Amino acid sequence: MNKKYDFQTIEKKWQDKWQKEEIFKVTEDPNQPKYYTLEMYPYPSGRIHMGHVRNFSILDVISRYKTMNGYNVLHPIGWDAFGMPAENAAIKEGIHPKKWTLDNISHMKSQLKRLGFSYDWSREVNTCLPEYYKWNQWIFLKMFERGLAFRKKSTVNWCPECQTVLANEQVINEKCWRCDTEVEQKHMEQWFLKITDYAEELLSGHKKLHKWPQNVIAMQKNWIGKSRGAQLNFKVSDSDISIETFTTRIDTIYGATFLVLSPEHPLCHKLIEGSEDEEFKRQWIQDNVRQQHTGEVISEEEKEGIFTGKTAVNPFTHENIPIWIANYVLMEYGTGAIMAVPAHDERDFQFAQKYSLPIREVIVPEGNKEKEESDGLFTEYGKLINSGPYTGMTSEEAIPEMIKFLQDKKLGKGTVLFRLRDWGISRQRYWGTPIPIIYCKKCGIVKVPYKDLPIALPSDVEFKGEEGSPLEKSKSFVQTKCPLCHGEARRETDTMDTFFDSSWYYFRYCSPDEKNFPFDPDKADYWLPVDLYVGGVEHAILHLIYARFFCKILRDLGLTDIDEPFPHYLGQGMVTKDGSAMSKSKGNVVDPDEMIGKYGADTVRLFILFAAPPEKEFAWDDQGIEGCFRFLNRVWIFFQENLDLFGKTEEADHSEDELSGEIKDIQIKMHQTIKKVTQDIGERYHLNTAISSIMEFFNQIKKASSVLRSNSPGRKILKQCMTVLLKLISPFAPHVSEELWELTGHTSLLFHSLWPEYEDSFVKEETVTVVVQVNGKLRDKFEAERNTPQEEIKSRALSLDRIQKYVKDKGPKKVIYIKNKLVNIVV
RNA sequence: GCCGGGGUGGCGGAAUUGGUAGACGCAAGGGACUUAAAAUCCCUCGGAGGAUUUCCUCUGUGCGGGUUCGAGUCCCGCCCCCGGCACCA
Numbered sequence: 001m002n003k004k005y006d007f008q009t010i011e012k013k014w015q016d017k018w019q020k021e022e023i024f025k026v027t028e029d030p031n032q033p034k035y036y037t038l039e040m041y042p043y044p045s046g047r048i049h050m051g052h053v054r055n056f057s058i059l060d061v062i063s064r065y066k067t068m069n070g071y072n073v074l075h076p077i078g079w080d081a082f083g084m085p086a087e088n089a090a091i092k093e094g095i096h097p098k099k100w101t102l103d104n105i106s107h108m109k110s111q112l113k114r115l116g117f118s119y120d121w122s123r124e125v126n127t128c129l130p131e132y133y134k135w136n137q138w139i140f141l142k143m144f145e146r147g148l149a150f151r152k153k154s155t156v157n158w159c160p161e162c163q164t165v166l167a168n169e170q171v172i173n174e175k176c177w178r179c180d181t182e183v184e185q186k187h188m189e190q191w192f193l194k195i196t197d198y199a200e201e202l203l204s205g206h207k208k209l210h211k212w213p214q215n216v217i218a219m220q221k222n223w224i225g226k227s228r229g230a231q232l233n234f235k236v237s238d239s240d241i242s243i244e245t246f247t248t249r250i251d252t253i254y255g256a257t258f259l260v261l262s263p264e265h266p267l268c269h270k271l272i273e274g275s276e277d278e279e280f281k282r283q284w285i286q287d288n289v290r291q292q293h294t295g296e297v298i299s300e301e302e303k304e305g306i307f308t309g310k311t312a313v314n315p316f317t318h319e320n321i322p323i324w325i326a327n328y329v330l331m332e333y334g335t336g337a338i339m340a341v342p343a344h345d346e347r348d349f350q351f352a353q354k355y356s357l358p359i360r361e362v363i364v365p366e367g368n369k370e371k372e373e374s375d376g377l378f379t380e381y382g383k384l385i386n387s388g389p390y391t392g393m394t395s396e397e398a399i400p401e402m403i404k405f406l407q408d409k410k411l412g413k414g415t416v417l418f419r420l421r422d423w424g425i426s427r428q429r430y431w432g433t434p435i436p437i438i439y440c441k442k443c444g445i446v447k448v449p450y451k452d453l454p455i456a457l458p459s460d461v462e463f464k465g466e467e468g469s470p471l472e473k474s475k476s477f478v479q480t481k482c483p484l485c486h487g488e489a490r491r492e493t494d495t496m497d498t499f500f501d502s503s504w505y506y507f508r509y510c511s512p513d514e515k516n517f518p519f520d521p522d523k524a525d526y527w528l529p530v531d532l533y534v535g536g537v538e539h540a541i542l543h544l545i546y547a548r549f550f551c552k553i554l555r556d557l558g559l560t561d562i563d564e565p566f567p568h569y570l571g572q573g574m575v576t577k578d579g580s581a582m583s584k585s586k587g588n589v590v591d592p593d594e595m596i597g598k599y600g601a602d603t604v605r606l607f608i609l610f611a612a613p614p615e616k617e618f619a620w621d622d623q624g625i626e627g628c629f630r631f632l633n634r635v636w637i638f639f640q641e642n643l644d645l646f647g648k649t650e651e652a653d654h655s656e657d658e659l660s661g662e663i664k665d666i667q668i669k670m671h672q673t674i675k676k677v678t679q680d681i682g683e684r685y686h687l688n689t690a691i692s693s694i695m696e697f698f699n700q701i702k703k704a705s706s707v708l709r710s711n712s713p714g715r716k717i718l719k720q721c722m723t724v725l726l727k728l729i730s731p732f733a734p735h736v737s738e739e740l741w742e743l744t745g746h747t748s749l750l751f752h753s754l755w756p757e758y759e760d761s762f763v764k765e766e767t768v769t770v771v772v773q774v775n776g777k778l779r780d781k782f783e784a785e786r787n788t789p790q791e792e793i794k795s796r797a798l799s800l801d802r803i804q805k806y807v808k809d810k811g812p813k814k815v816i817y818i819k820n821k822l823v824n825i826v827v
Numbered sequence: 828g829c830c831g832g833g834g835u836g837g838c839g840g841a842a843u844u845g846g847u848a849g850a851c852g853c854a855a856g857g858g859a860c861u862u863a864a865a866a867u868c869c870c871u872c873g874g875a876g877g878a879u880u881u882c883c884u885c886u887g888u889g890c891g892g893g894u895u896c897g898a899g900u901c902c903c904g905c906c907c908c909c910g911g912c913a914c915c916a
Contacts, residue, residue, distance in 0.1 A: 218831045333915045692851035771847050776897040826896050
């Protein structure tokens with residue numbers, strides 16, 4: 001009776017052994033090539049979910065594969081441990097956020113261990129511990145010194161549910177990214193990071209990221225939103241005020257027939273002063289300021305405005321043009337004021353029609369391109385007309401000329417505008433890194449001295465969910481002495497956005513115990529950049545831009561040489577079930593623990609990698625996992641049935657010509673499979689096809705086994721195939737393969753064995769199937785020896801009965817031969 | 828509206844450089860073993876039609892054109908789906 005596949009015992013046994021022998025622990029070794037695999041570290045919510053399992057399984061396969069290929073592989077794990085849920089738990093259940101977080105981590109850790117991931121646990125990073133967040137504070141101070149962290153009063157996004165400020169990036173459809181509550185606008189003084197200083201580099205850096213998915217690059221570009229254009233000033237007639245505008249279409253300046261200001265523009269009130277209906281206008285402005293903050297797009301009918309009563313001078317035409325205030329102009333973008341060119345901008349056109357403002361055409365389509373017939377609106381580049389000295393130029397020609405004119409006359413300049421805003425990091429929460437700043441009545445904003453770091457979170461805080469920062473209520477925290485004048489002073493009570501923590505954690509993994517710096521630059525120099533970063537695309541903008549930004553800052557601080565932390569990022573697809581993302585409310589959550597209990601970690605890992613390529617959505621299928629379980633069972637049973645082969649030694653070699661067909665076939669298949677799996681894992685990251693080719697290989701081994709067992713060379717090759725099979729499966733199903741490795745008489749670990757190599761001479765079959773087509777349609781095929789001369793193949797193809805049928809009357813017009821593959825006969 | 832990605836059996840998905848479309852797996856159907864069930868093993872499996880013993884023909888990768896000896900793959904024009912951004916001047 002064969003031994004049953006007892007995955008429970010097997011998996012426990014190997015996990016214990018791996019842990020005891022610390023086989024995943026790595027140290028810097030300049031003589032060995034390094035490989036750094038990184039997963040987006042999880043938030044300790046309490047339990048891991050299938051998304052984690054997928055993310056971590058992908059990288060575990062790559063890590064194990066790279067190790068077997070001789071790389072020194074850094075595969076760390078840690079915890080994104082600060083954040084709202086811990087604080088909510090504290091408010092609701094009275095558990096301290098720290099306890100809640102640490103308990104969750106310890107549970108999740110045990111779950112990860114059950115999955116057999118090859119983590120170097122000695123490098124575990126936990127952002128909610130002072131040993132970590134001390135360095136957040138350190139980095140913050142360095143940024144403060146360089147003017148990269150600064151205070152600014154501004155209108156901020158406020159989530160009434162979370163009782164905190166949100167970054168622009170954390171507002172999705174005017175709602176809080178976490179709790180979906182409608183976001184409000186508040187005027188507050190906040191800490192910002194000057195990410196806009198790096199806008200240009202964040203954009204140009206994309207050129208180095210050719211191994212990133214295109215959609216992520218596109219999203220980031222979109223988010224950074226660079227526009228090239230011109231800034232020009234319009235002098236208000238009979239006054240010394242001038243209005244600054246931004247345009248990307250300076251070539252349309254001769255068609256600028258009015259100016260429009262945003263209702264929030266600071267000059268609005270000055271411009272309407274003393275005009276007719278001033279009180280009405282004032283009210284209108286106020287109403288529309290409010291309306292703009294609802295964030296809704298204003299439709300054509302809703303486009304509204306008022307005439308200020310003032311005019312300004314178009315610097316090119318010297319005409320006086322009216323100045324309007326309208327609700328379709330945003331204060332947040334550009335200068336909050338625009339030159340309106342109704343003939344060549346859809347919104348200006350709509351507005352001009354509504355208020356009967358002049359529309360002057362200054363651009364016509366170039367060449368024979370027809371103008372859009374609809375309504376006389378043409379928004380593309382073309383040829384200039386009615387444009388004084390510029391008439392006749394193309395838009396492309398006119399733009400630089402006009403900018404030159406502006407600069408010469410000091411009326412404006414060529415400029416670049418970004419959509420990207422500075423990153424507001426202040427959060428009125430407890431469970432985050434305290435911002436290391438002290439406010440002194442005498443000295444103003446003072447940084448905490450480095451020697452006083454970390455500024456630790458106080459423990460005497462009650463969690464009631466009231467408005468305001470919880471830290472404000474901790475006297476022991478707030479009250480302090482000014483480091484400069486030693487007078488009474490007050491600490492900053494806001495904490496940092498947790499995205500601060502996650503912007504550099506991958507540096508900390510390189511030297512998690514470093515005491516003098518955020519990380520040891522030499523160790524970081526060895527490990528970084530990250531060779532493969534895997535995580536959900538939902539972080540395409542937030543985390544991945546912030547992390548790139550931080551890397552550049554750390555570089556400018558002299559701590560690293562690299563410009564880009566993640567040259568290769570793979571955005572892993574969502575895990576869904578029954579057509580939607582797993583969620584408690586949908587009731588379609590599959591619990592990893594339950595699956596591990598039922599099928600074992602090896603099966604779970606194999607399945608989650610098998611049914612779809614990593615970047616695509618993965619639809620969980622309860623029956624699909626059965627298929628993978630059956631496969632591992634078949635492998636297990638097959639090894640049990642053939643273990644006898646590994647006990648005895650086979651007699652001396654037999655000569656090549658004794659190899660029977662099956663032996664030759666299986667040998668070819670073996671080399672082909674090694675090649676395919678190697679490429680799929682190492683080059684294409686298509687783990688699903690790697691698994692299917694392993695399955696194919698095994699199916700063929702199984703089919704041929706009884707024949708192979710009947711003779712000595714057959715037994716030899718069968719043994720070899722089984723050994724190779726174990727190595728190929730091992731990154732996916734490490735426990736069962738390690739067990740079978742031991743059962744087949746190996747004393748060292750499979751994990752430490754070398755990845756199998758293939759020989760090209762064996763990858764190619766000696767006989768090939770030549771496909772015969774007539775007019776491109778498959779009609780017949782035949783076997784031929786590889787590299788048979790072209791003429792012979794062609795005549796064989798033509799002589800086939802089935803081909804004759806098509807060729808006979810007409811005779812072939814042309815015969816095309818693709819070597820070792822195909823003959824196409826054209827009749 | 829703009830940007831990016833995609834559309835292949837009942838399902839998840841293969842097809843890597845333009846060269847046998849549907850690998851691998853799931854589901855389904857049939858059979859073997861069994862008192863029975865489970866498990867396991869074998870066979871069939873895009874559609875239509877015809878021979879029916881192994882077979883033959885047509886058709887088929889969102890739609891319509893094109894390039895080519897040959898197109899899921901390349902080009903042009905559409906349709907639809909997903910994701911992102913959106914009064915961005």
